[in-house]
Amino acid sequence: MAQSDVMSSFWRGVRHGVPFILVVGPFALLFGVIAAEAGLHVTEALAFSVVVIAGAAQFTALQLMGENAPTWVVLLSALAVNLRMVMYSASLTPHLGGIALWKRGLVAYFLVDQAYAVSILEYERDPDASPAVKFAYFIGVVLPIVPFWYGLTAAGALVGAAIPPELGLDFALPIAFIAMIAPALRTNAHRAAATVSVILVLCLTWIPFNLGLIIAALGGMATGAEIERRYGL
Amino acid sequence: MIEQTEIWFVIVALGIGSFLLRFLFLGFIGDRPMPPWLLRHLRYTAVTVLPALVAPLVVWPAANGGETDPMRVLAAAATLFIGFWTKNVIAAMGSGAAVLLIAHYLP
Numbered sequence: 001m002a003q004s005d006v007m008s009s010f011w012r013g014v015r016h017g018v019p020f021i022l023v024v025g026p027f028a029l030l031f032g033v034i035a036a037e038a039g040l041h042v043t044e045a046l047a048f049s050v051v052v053i054a055g056a057a058q059f060t061a062l063q064l065m066g067e068n069a070p071t072w073v074v075l076l077s078a079l080a081v082n083l084r085m086v087m088y089s090a091s092l093t094p095h096l097g098g099i100a101l102w103k104r105g106l107v108a109y110f111l112v113d114q115a116y117a118v119s120i121l122e123y124e125r126d127p128d129a130s131p132a133v134k135f136a137y138f139i140g141v142v143l144p145i146v147p148f149w150y151g152l153t154a155a156g157a158l159v160g161a162a163i164p165p166e167l168g169l170d171f172a173l174p175i176a177f178i179a180m181i182a183p184a185l186r187t188n189a190h191r192a193a194a195t196v197s198v199i200l201v202l203c204l205t206w207i208p209f210n211l212g213l214i215i216a217a218l219g220g221m222a223t224g225a226e227i228e229r230r231y232g233l
Numbered sequence: 234m235i236e237q238t239e240i241w242f243v244i245v246a247l248g249i250g251s252f253l254l255r256f257l258f259l260g261f262i263g264d265r266p267m268p269p270w271l272l273r274h275l276r277y278t279a280v281t282v283l284p285a286l287v288a289p290l291v292v293w294p295a296a297n298g299g300e301t302d303p304m305r306v307l308a309a310a311a312t313l314f315i316g317f318w319t320k321n322v323i324a325a326m327g328s329g330a331a332v333l334l335i336a337h338y339l340p
């Protein structure tokens with residue numbers, strides 16, 4: 001019985017992950033194109049996507065290397081962009097902390113925005129599912145997405161031609177994230193947390209290394225937690 | 234032109250750094266219990282980090298030279314509105330994409 005739960009959870013993850021190919025695909029293609037334009041070989045562009053597997057940080061690193069920024073600035077900025085992953089990791093730990101260490105390592109490697117967003121919402125819908133069922137779901141979500149992330153990076157680097165900006169593909173990511181988060185704004189605490197976070201990030205764009213994002217998120221989390229503490233969920 | 238050795242150094246260092254950031258809690262805390270106040274904060278991670286990630290992209294899109302584009306703001310608003318009231322992710326994405334497409338093909 002447990003085994004069939006795990007399998008059905010895996011396939012539910014696959015079904016929920018597949019639409020995000022449409023989001024990740026253009027992003028990967030774009031990274032490949034920009035990497036090629038910056039003078040990277042196909043193998044280098046692909047290595048970026050396989051080893052780092054974090055689009056926003058990769059774009060940041062590439063941008064700064066192109067501007068001849070010192071290497072430590074490149075690394076620090078790109079890692080600052082990825083600081084949100086620490087919060088993803090912490091937020092998944094109550095759900096996935098019980099699985100084997102190598103499986104947690106696997107989750108950590110595949111912990112991209114889309115996989116986190118889809119999985120945490122599923123875990124919140126069914127918090128009492130076993131860690132094995134939750135792990136199977138996560139793997140189901142990332143499995144269809146990741147080959148496209150790798151493959152289309154290489155394809156973009158090979159093609160090299162610029163994608164016309166008027167297609168508005170840059171907006172696939174914001175639309176996807178807003179669509180995922182909107183249904184999760186189900187209590188006053190969630191809505192206040194999101195609102196505070198958005199206001200703060202827009203006011204804090206002057207802070208370097210994308211640290212405004214981290215400060216804004218922490219401010220929003222403190223708001224949500226305080227409202228929950230005073231008035232309950 | 235970016236130097237070859239720098240590219241590979243950045244790839245490897247960024248890979249290790251990103252993995253450690255992602256592994257920090259999952260790997261080192263595992264199933265040890267976390268204090269209630271921390272769990273209460275973590276419940277709001279998704280609804281704060283992701284909106285903060287996209288808000289500047291909506292208001293100052295790089296593809297538009299960092300200038301506010303009313304159609305992108307409208308597309309984002311439509312996505313938020315439909316997503317909030319229908320709880321349907323695909324319908325929400327569709328409405329945002331529809332606004333952008335209509336804006337693109339209108340004279």
